[in-house]
Amino acid sequence: MSNTHSVTFRAILRHVLLIAGAALMLAPFIWMISTASKPQTEIFSSELHLIPHRFALWDNLREAFAKANLLRFLLNGVIVTVSIFVLQVMVALPAAYALAKLRFLGRETLFALVLFGILIPPQATAIPVFLLLHKAGLLDSYAALVLPFTISVFGIFLMRQFFKTVPDDLVDAARMDGISEFGIVWRVMLPAAIPAVTAFGIFSVVAHWNDYFWPLIVLNSEQLRTPPLAVAHFRNNEAGTSYGPLMAAAMVIIAPLVIAFLFAQRRFIEGITLTGIK
Amino acid sequence: MSDGSITIDAAIVPAGTARRSLPAHGSRRTYSAYALVAPAAALMLVMLLGPLAGVIALSFTDYQLGAPHFSWIGLANYQDLFADKVFWTALRNTLTYVVVVVPGAVIAGLAIALLIQSGTSLRSLYRTIYFLPVMATLIAMAVVWEFMLHPQFGLVNGLLRGAGLPAFAWLQDRSTALYALCAIGIWQAVGFNMVLFLAGLVSIPKQLYEAAEIDGASSGWARFRLVTWPMLGPVTTFVVVISGIRSFQVFDTVHVLTKGGPSKSTEVLIHTMYTEGFEFFRSGYAAAITVVFLVFVLALTLIKSRLADRGVHYT
Numbered sequence: 001m002s003n004t005h006s007v008t009f010r011a012i013l014r015h016v017l018l019i020a021g022a023a024l025m026l027a028p029f030i031w032m033i034s035t036a037s038k039p040q041t042e043i044f045s046s047e048l049h050l051i052p053h054r055f056a057l058w059d060n061l062r063e064a065f066a067k068a069n070l071l072r073f074l075l076n077g078v079i080v081t082v083s084i085f086v087l088q089v090m091v092a093l094p095a096a097y098a099l100a101k102l103r104f105l106g107r108e109t110l111f112a113l114v115l116f117g118i119l120i121p122p123q124a125t126a127i128p129v130f131l132l133l134h135k136a137g138l139l140d141s142y143a144a145l146v147l148p149f150t151i152s153v154f155g156i157f158l159m160r161q162f163f164k165t166v167p168d169d170l171v172d173a174a175r176m177d178g179i180s181e182f183g184i185v186w187r188v189m190l191p192a193a194i195p196a197v198t199a200f201g202i203f204s205v206v207a208h209w210n211d212y213f214w215p216l217i218v219l220n221s222e223q224l225r226t227p228p229l230a231v232a233h234f235r236n237n238e239a240g241t242s243y244g245p246l247m248a249a250a251m252v253i254i255a256p257l258v259i260a261f262l263f264a265q266r267r268f269i270e271g272i273t274l275t276g277i278k
Numbered sequence: 279m280s281d282g283s284i285t286i287d288a289a290i291v292p293a294g295t296a297r298r299s300l301p302a303h304g305s306r307r308t309y310s311a312y313a314l315v316a317p318a319a320a321l322m323l324v325m326l327l328g329p330l331a332g333v334i335a336l337s338f339t340d341y342q343l344g345a346p347h348f349s350w351i352g353l354a355n356y357q358d359l360f361a362d363k364v365f366w367t368a369l370r371n372t373l374t375y376v377v378v379v380v381p382g383a384v385i386a387g388l389a390i391a392l393l394i395q396s397g398t399s400l401r402s403l404y405r406t407i408y409f410l411p412v413m414a415t416l417i418a419m420a421v422v423w424e425f426m427l428h429p430q431f432g433l434v435n436g437l438l439r440g441a442g443l444p445a446f447a448w449l450q451d452r453s454t455a456l457y458a459l460c461a462i463g464i465w466q467a468v469g470f471n472m473v474l475f476l477a478g479l480v481s482i483p484k485q486l487y488e489a490a491e492i493d494g495a496s497s498g499w500a501r502f503r504l505v506t507w508p509m510l511g512p513v514t515t516f517v518v519v520i521s522g523i524r525s526f527q528v529f530d531t532v533h534v535l536t537k538g539g540p541s542k543s544t545e546v547l548i549h550t551m552y553t554e555g556f557e558f559f560r561s562g563y564a565a566a567i568t569v570v571f572l573v574f575v576l577a578l579t580l581i582k583s584r585l586a587d588r589g590v591h592y593t
Contacts, residue, residue: 014397021390022407025465029410031433032422048436095318104311110319117326119579121527123548124572127555127565128332129325134343151321181310210415212530213548217556228417232534235421243425250418261413265406272412273473 036060036247043243060244061252067238067245070252072223073230077256080145080226081205087150088204089197096159097185101171111160117153123213130217144218145226149208155200162196163189202271209257227253333572336565343559355566365567367542368550375460375546376525382464383521384514387471392506394472395479396498405476409469416466420531423462424449449535452543459531459544467524471517478513482506519582523575547571 030050035043039056042049064070098104099111125148133144166189174188190197212228219225225233234249261268337355341348359365394404411419426433427448435445448458486505495504529548532538538545538553547567555564 011397011399014393015400018390018393018400018404021386021393022404025408025411025469027433028419028422028426028465029414031426032419035425044431046430046436048433048440091317091321094314098311098314102307102311102314104308104315107311110315113322113327117322119576120326120330121523121572121575123527123529123551124333124568124575125326125329126551127336127561127568128329130556131332131343131561132324132329148325151318151325153322153326156318181307181314185314206413210417212417212533213552216533217552228415228530231415231418231421235424235534243431246421247425250421253418254414257413257415258410261410262406265402265409268413269405269409269473273470273477 032247032250035243036251038244040242040244056244057248060248063242064234064245064249064252067242068230068234068249069223070230070249073225073227074252074256076224077209077227079142081208083142083146084149084208085201085204087146088152088155089201091150092152092155092159093190093193093197094182094185096156096163097181097189099156099160100163100166101168102181114153114156114160118157126214126217133218139218140220140224142224145215145224148214152200152204155204158196158200159193162193166192198267199271202268206257206268206272333565333568336562337569339562339565341562341565343561348562351562355563358563359566359570364542364545364550368538368545368547369570371456371542371544372526372528372546374456375463375528376522378457378460379463379467379525379528380518380521382460383467383471384517386464386468387517388475388510388514390468390472391475391479392502395476405473408472411466412469416530417534419466420462420534423458423465423531424535427458450540452540455536455540455544459528459535462531463525463528467521471521474513474517474520475510478510479506482509515582519578522578526571526575526578547574 034050034052037055037057037060038052039054039059042052042054042056095110099107099114129148130139133139133147138144138147170188170192171184174184179187209226210228211226212232215226215229216232219229222233231250231253234246238246338350338352339348340351340354390404390408394401425431427435429435429445429447429450432448434448438445446454448454482505486509487501490501490504495501527548528546529552532544532546532549533552536544538549548571551564551567551571554560554567
């Protein structure tokens, strides 16, 4: 009897602690939604309340969209992240296939360089890459946002490990059918590697959608701004005056990824913790 | 995954006959191999390895963006750097940030993982909630945090006042600003660490707990000390190093919330590098800061591989 009691007590304690922690984790999200739903007068009141007396979410959203071209910034985010991912796959997949399945002089060296490249943090190469883009006259363009990330050594490593597990017979059979090595990459290896490519895609899109450092460095023009840059500028212009629209803008910027995450959590967690391997 | 295995099964049959034609096509395949790796190798050289060598080389020059010429100045940048009070402040603040965020995010991540794993109900709901901050754009959430920490209208001070406690101007006060950023850093990193720990916990064999119980480890704490903690050794090392490397890179929250202030109390290495390199365009000097940053990050990586070599396994 006392045993069952202690079991229920432990189960309750587990939930109490986890709910307390969850409240802490969710507090910024809840406060963001709450503030985005309040009119100015309620935001600037010293009395704390979560539910707005007058619901002003639509007004704040309308004002946010009027003050900043949020749709354009979201579109920029989509253009940049999708371009980066597509190019990463186009560059990494053939290389990963060659490293996994073909024999050629310099293969070990190349793979060692890939492994070494994984250790280099992105901030380390920022200055020379910036100077390079400056010399090429590419600063302040989509190209400046995309080009430096077209090479993902991590993607090469990940795909190479995956291709290692694909049976050689599959490759040989494709060769028998007269498919070129290039064709094998796209018509045999890619379909076999869809789960790994998806996980890498989520990892890549989340990383670049949320990236602030690089767009901050290479961009000047307002119309090229990516979502994080847009929020930062919105904040610099509006903070202290209109928190309602600012919170509404923040909501809009995080919405696409958060909604996608809630729909496919398992895949997202898998994809993002890929960095774990790094 | 299932699509892949179907193709594999279908393809295995004619495989035996394929071997014969291998030598004839060998050299052509070598050419193909080079063609396949060429784009990746070239981009790696231009965007990664070249720039890495470049940043080291630049740190020995007085190059400034837009200047007509530059010259080798040896270690002068480093001498300037080590004589600069701002650099030491930045280094001290970065280390403080790492020393606060890493234990905070690792211990909290482990505690949450253990709590989630200790029962069966609502597991995936909790996992989703705790992982949410990892997903959400940090810059957007930093702006939200800034408002939560607002001295007058913020949630945090509102709650403190409600409880009869003193309020703070968190981000505007030099004695609290860095710790406020640490709190945001921990909040953001906990979910990531939790997921890694959960994966580690799942892989611990059930029999070990049974064996420990037979040997008299009846309390939860004894089981944790005798089985869970040693078995999580490699995962823990890994999580600590990853958290360390990420904390060293702290920039976003600093740049958008404090710009290193007030009076340099939140100045961190990458922010100094950014200011010197991309606001004052003193590329050579900024490159020297980058090299110092790299040394720390690579040292952490080395510690990881050292510990991995020593073999942190207990089975």
